[in-house]
Amino acid sequence: MKKLLLAASALTLAFAASSAMAAGELHIYNWGNYTNPELVKKFEKEFDVKVTVDEYDSNETMLSKVRAGNSGYDIVVPSDYTVKIMIGDGMLEKTEPNKMPNFKNMKPEFVNVYWDDGRNYSVPWQFGMTTFSIDINKYKGPIDSLAILFDPPDELKGKINMLDDINSVIHAAERYAGVPRCGADKANLKKVSDVLMAAKPNWKTFSYDTQAKMTSGDVIVSQDWNGDSYRIRKVLPGATFAYTKEGIEGWMDNVAVLKGAKNMDNAKAFQNFMMDPANAALASDFAGYDNGIVGGLASLPDAFKNSPELNRPASAPVPEFVPPCPPEVVEIYNKIWTNLKK
Numbered sequence: 001m002k003k004l005l006l007a008a009s010a011l012t013l014a015f016a017a018s019s020a021m022a023a024g025e026l027h028i029y030n031w032g033n034y035t036n037p038e039l040v041k042k043f044e045k046e047f048d049v050k051v052t053v054d055e056y057d058s059n060e061t062m063l064s065k066v067r068a069g070n071s072g073y074d075i076v077v078p079s080d081y082t083v084k085i086m087i088g089d090g091m092l093e094k095t096e097p098n099k100m101p102n103f104k105n106m107k108p109e110f111v112n113v114y115w116d117d118g119r120n121y122s123v124p125w126q127f128g129m130t131t132f133s134i135d136i137n138k139y140k141g142p143i144d145s146l147a148i149l150f151d152p153p154d155e156l157k158g159k160i161n162m163l164d165d166i167n168s169v170i171h172a173a174e175r176y177a178g179v180p181r182c183g184a185d186k187a188n189l190k191k192v193s194d195v196l197m198a199a200k201p202n203w204k205t206f207s208y209d210t211q212a213k214m215t216s217g218d219v220i221v222s223q224d225w226n227g228d229s230y231r232i233r234k235v236l237p238g239a240t241f242a243y244t245k246e247g248i249e250g251w252m253d254n255v256a257v258l259k260g261a262k263n264m265d266n267a268k269a270f271q272n273f274m275m276d277p278a279n280a281a282l283a284s285d286f287a288g289y290d291n292g293i294v295g296g297l298a299s300l301p302d303a304f305k306n307s308p309e310l311n312r313p314a315s316a317p318v319p320e321f322v323p324p325c326p327p328e329v330v331e332i333y334n335k336i337w338t339n340l341k342k
Contacts (some may be wrong), residue, residue: 013204026266028053029062029073030314031230032208034126036286043273049266057208058165066091066258074261075270077125080252081167081324084115093257095268097123100147102275110252116322124292126227126283127252129241129312129319130168133214133224137238146176146244148221150199157202161213161222164206166337168223168249169196171322175247182325184332193336202342214239225251230309241309243316250319252292 032055040051056062059082065071078086085091097103098119134143162169162274171181171194179188207213210222215235229241255274257267273279280296290310297305
């Protein structure tokens with residue numbers, strides 16, 4: 001025990017020393033409208049580091065930028081399946097967050113995860129669910145089914161936005177069609193394609209800008225994430241996040257460091273920083289999601305902690321985290337998506 005304590009103390013001192021010397025820069029590439037400016041200011045002040053934040057709209061956009069080389073970024077925030085891909089392709093630095101002082105704050109259920117078993121590369125940023133948001137002041141029918149997206153009533157036709165996201169859209173169609181995620185069976189994939197093509201005439205747009213779409217009244221329904229739905233409801237009181245009986249997509253976005261990042265010490269310091277409950281709370285307070293850190297919501301208002309968007313009913317399906325699909329399935333997904341977007 002004494003030996004372990006000495007080792008932990010040495011690690012803490014090493015982090016303190018690196019923090020003291022961490023003056024310089026940190027370049028973060030994160031999802032749009034997802035980074036609390038107050039969180040950035042706090043890190044800058046604590047570590048004497050100038051932080052820049054650029055934004056992307058999808059995992060695929062981020063991957064394309066990083067794969068092109070010389071991105072200049074230190075930190076990226078990929079979703080679970082994308083972390084798995086990036087580790088496999090050697091794109092992430094093995095920073096060993098599991099040896100950092102604040103690792104003790106990570107919720108146990110998010111340590112041995114399929115995308116980073118034991119947490120050698122990444123730490124939680126935010127996690128949540130994807131179904132859809134709907135304005136129940138404009139639609140009074142049942143909202144517990146993905147039929148709202150794929151076989152909507154007449155009053156919703158032409159008033160639906162879908163995420164411009166190949167995986168979220170196709171996986172939702174798979175759930176509605178009752179077929180497995182990432183399955184290679186051609187008959188099942190045809191069912192999925194048929195569901196999508198039949199639904200397309202009822203959709204108005206494909207867009208990640210769900211808040212603007214909903215709050216402006218441009219659409220009544222949008223495929224959406226639960227935290228985004230919470231933020232919409234603060235502006236549009238009728239906005240409601242649906243818990244769909246066919247299944248719910250689960251996901252986690254993670255703070256990871258790019259291989260060979262120029263500002264490596266600062267990037268590692270940021271990973272440790274994000275495992276502090278007070279800092280995780282700042283991320284959640286801005287983005288509207290839970291964060292995977294013990295005590296990470298404790299300081300936030302009850303209206304947020306007890307919100308229906310964060311608290312899945314016991315009767316609703318458990319969210320499903322979907323690993324990367326096999327290459328042969330991805331190839332067919334791409335064909336389905338290209339045809340859908342024509």
